[in-house]
Amino acid sequence: MGTTVEFYDFLLYASAAGLVFPKIFFGGLDPKLGATLSFAILLSGYLARPLGGLVFGHFGDRFGRKNVLFITLLLMGFVSVAIGLLPTYAAIGIAAPLALVTLRVIQGLAMGGEWGGATLMSMEHSEAKSRGVGASIAAIGGPAGAVLATVVLSLFSRMPDQQFLNWGWRIPFLLSALIVLVGLYLRLRVTESPDFQKSLKAAEDAHDRALPLVTVVTKFPGQVILGALAGAAPLAVQGLIGSFMVPYVVKAGHVDRMTALLMLAGAYALQIVTLPLFAWLSDRHGRRPVMVAGGIVSAALVFPVLGLFNSTSPILVFIGFVIGLAIVQSAMFGPVGAFLSEKFETEARYTGASLSYQFASIVGAGSIPLVATRIVNPEVGTSHLGWYVIGMFVLSVVAVLLSRETSAKDSAELG
Numbered sequence: 325m326g327t328t329v330e331f332y333d334f335l336l337y338a339s340a341a342g343l344v345f346p347k348i349f350f351g352g353l354d355p356k357l358g359a360t361l362s363f364a365i366l367l368s369g370y371l372a373r374p375l376g377g378l379v380f381g382h383f384g385d386r387f388g389r390k391n392v393l394f395i396t397l398l399l400m401g402f403v404s405v406a407i408g409l410l411p412t413y414a415a416i417g418i419a420a421p422l423a424l425v426t427l428r429v430i431q432g433l434a435m436g437g438e439w440g441g442a443t444l445m446s447m448e449h450s451e452a453k454s455r456g457v458g459a460s461i462a463a464i465g466g467p468a469g470a471v472l473a474t475v476v477l478s479l480f481s482r483m484p485d486q487q488f489l490n491w492g493w494r495i496p497f498l499l500s501a502l503i504v505l506v507g508l509y510l511r512l513r514v515t516e517s518p519d520f521q522k523s524l525k526a527a528e529d530a531h532d533r534a535l536p537l538v539t540v541v542t543k544f545p546g547q548v549i550l551g552a553l554a555g556a557a558p559l560a561v562q563g564l565i566g567s568f569m570v571p572y573v574v575k576a577g578h579v580d581r582m583t584a585l586l587m588l589a590g591a592y593a594l595q596i597v598t599l600p601l602f603a604w605l606s607d608r609h610g611r612r613p614v615m616v617a618g619g620i621v622s623a624a625l626v627f628p629v630l631g632l633f634n635s636t637s638p639i640l641v642f643i644g645f646v647i648g649l650a651i652v653q654s655a656m657f658g659p660v661g662a663f664l665s666e667k668f669e670t671e672a673r674y675t676g677a678s679l680s681y682q683f684a685s686i687v688g689a690g691s692i693p694l695v696a697t698r699i700v701n702p703e704v705g706t707s708h709l710g711w712y713v714i715g716m717f718v719l720s721v722v723a724v725l726l727s728r729e730t731s732a733k734d735s736a737e738l739g
Contacts, residue, residue, distance in 0.1 A: 327442045327465025328472065329397060329507035333404040333500050335466075335566060336473040337428065339588075341366045342571035342693070343481070343581065344493045348412045349421045356697070359571070363693040365425050366567065369432030370682075370690025376436020377678030378537060384441050384674035385536035389448075389517050392674075393441045397511060399434035401504030403427050408497030440678030443661040448519040448670075453607060456731065459661030460603035467595040467649070470566065472503075474592065478585035519670045539672035540679065547667040551680030553723035555664065556688040557619065557716040558657035563689030564713070565591070565648045568696045569633055579638050587638075591645035598650045602658025610731050611663040612724055618655025619721035623714045625652050630706045656720060666730035688716065 341362045350358035376396075384392040406427050413420045442462040450458025476499065480492040540548065570584045579587065606614040629652060632644030660681075668676035692713075699708040 325465070325507060325510045327438065327462050328468040329400070329500070329503050331466045331469025332473045332503060333400045333431070333469075333497075335470045336404065336477065336496055336500070337369070337407065337431070338366060338563075338567045339474055339477050339570065339585065340493060342567050343477075343574075344489065345424070348414075348489055348493075349424055351413055360694065360697050361421070363567065363697060365421070365428050367686075367690045367694060368425055369428040369435070370686045372429045372432030373436035373682035373685055373690075374679055376433035377440055377682045378436075378675065379433070380437020381440055381675030381678040382536050384437070384444075385672055388520055389441045389445050389674065390511070390514060392437055393445065393514075394508065394511050396434045396438040396441065397504060397507050400431060400438070401500055401507075403431040403434070404497045404500040408494040408500075436678060436682050439681050440665075440674050443677065444519075444665055444674055445514065445517055447662055447665050448517040452732075455666070456603040456607040456611070456659050456662040457600050459665060460600045460658055463603075463657065463661050464596045464599050466562075467592040467599065470592040471589045471596075474585045474589040478582045478589065481582045481585060519673075522670070534671075536672040536675035540668070540676045544668055544672070544676055547727075548676060548680050548683070550723045550727050551664045551667055551677075552683035552687065554615065554720050554727065555657070555660050555681060555684030557622070557713070557720035558653050558655075558660065559684050559688030560692045560713060560716050561622070561648060561653040561688075562657070563692040564696060564709075565645065565653070566689075567693040569645070569648075572696075572700070573633060573641055576634075578633075578636055578641050583638065584641075587642045587645045590642065591649040594646055594650040595654055598654040599658045602654055602656075603662065606659035606662065606731060610729050611659045611666070612727065612729050614659055615656050615663065615724045616721055618658075619717050619724065622652040622655050623717035623721075626713050626717070627710045630710050634706065656717075656724075662731070663724075663727075667727070 342359065345362040345365070346353075346355060346358035350361050353361070380392050380396060407424070410423055410427070411420055439462075442465065443459050446462040447455050447459040473496065476496040477493070480495055481488055483492040566588070570581075570588055573579055574581050574584050602614060602618060625647060629644050629648045632640045632647070635641060635644070664680045665673055665677045667680070695712060696709050699712065700706055
């Protein structure tokens with residue numbers, strides 16, 4: 325539930341980056357340039373995430389997961405409310421996009437510490453035979469928060485364009501202040517990770533252990549690289565569909581703005597089921613077989629899904645959203661929480677898993693909207709984009725093949 329709140333804040337920005345911000349923060353520029361700059365600010369948050377994973381991962385590995393997660397949630401809520409109150413370019417000029425960049429970076433720092441902590445808290449409370457499903461429980465906070473964000477944004481997008489751009493888009497950001505209270509209450513009630521408590525007792529004092537970053541750099545540098553490459557392709561699909569495809573199908577005239585957002589919300593809702601399903605399969609058959617098979621099937625589906633998005637039929641466009649998120653993105657992403665976390669020992673797991681995931685986010689979700697904006701054009705359509713995404717899946721599958729299988733290991737043997 326806490327992760328749902330965090331992803332509501334984070335993905336609300338991703339949706340608004342394509343639909344709203346180019347018009348109100350870069351209104352005097354060419355529309356395509358305005359969209360490019362808006363997505364560049366979106367990327368700035370992703371670029372800040374590894375630093376957030378490093379900072380919050382350090383404290384999470386040294387002093388526990390629980391308190392760190394409380395702080396990250398508080399920061400996310402503050403940023404969303406601040407974005408909702410931010411003056412536009414017409415009101416304060418260049419200071420508006422500069423302030424947006426600053427807030428986005430703070431949001432990225434908080435998100436960098438969020439994923440690793442939430443995933444570890446879920447996984448480390450699970451039995452060895454169900455660590456994949458346990459880690460995926462935190463992962464489904466992503467689509468759950470996305471459903472909430474897109475539904476709320478779509479309701480306000482029904483307003484006349486001028487009213488929506490003037491003040492309607494702000495309300496979903498301000499509403500996060502109420503939702504954050506729910507997340508804070510839940511996080512105060514959760515107990516500390518059993519694995520972390522065992523690790524802490526194994527050392528005479530928390531300060532006797534090596535710095536988590538030193539442990540990751542000296543013992544697990546290859547694991548970070550392989551983990552980042554393995555997670556890049558599914559995260560690229562998430563970023564592509566969540567940020568680029570909604571304005572793409574609206575601009576093409578296939579569906580209106582509200583319908584596109586509701587289609588996206590429906591696909592995210594189905595993902596709440598498919599993510600733990602693929603994670604469960606990885607508990608039964610191993611992380612590597614499920615992720616490799618998922619990557620191959622996903623690569624084969626890239627061009628069919630893009631064809632659905634280019635269809636003039638709203639039903640086919642919706643099917644594109646569903647297959648893209650519920651299958652293409654979920655097949656590799658469902659097991660990825662356990663896959664990354666199991667690569668590291670308990671005393672450096674928060675830092676290592678966070679760095680792997682956040683680097684994957686930069687290569688995947690953070691960069692793909694900019695890439696798509698650059699290479700999608702009337703002359704070639706989405707063909708170059710399709711090959712780009714397929715290439716990412718090839719890299720991710722190779723990274724998984726080069727990784728060790730860890731699903732059957734006891735938590736004490738991980739790393």
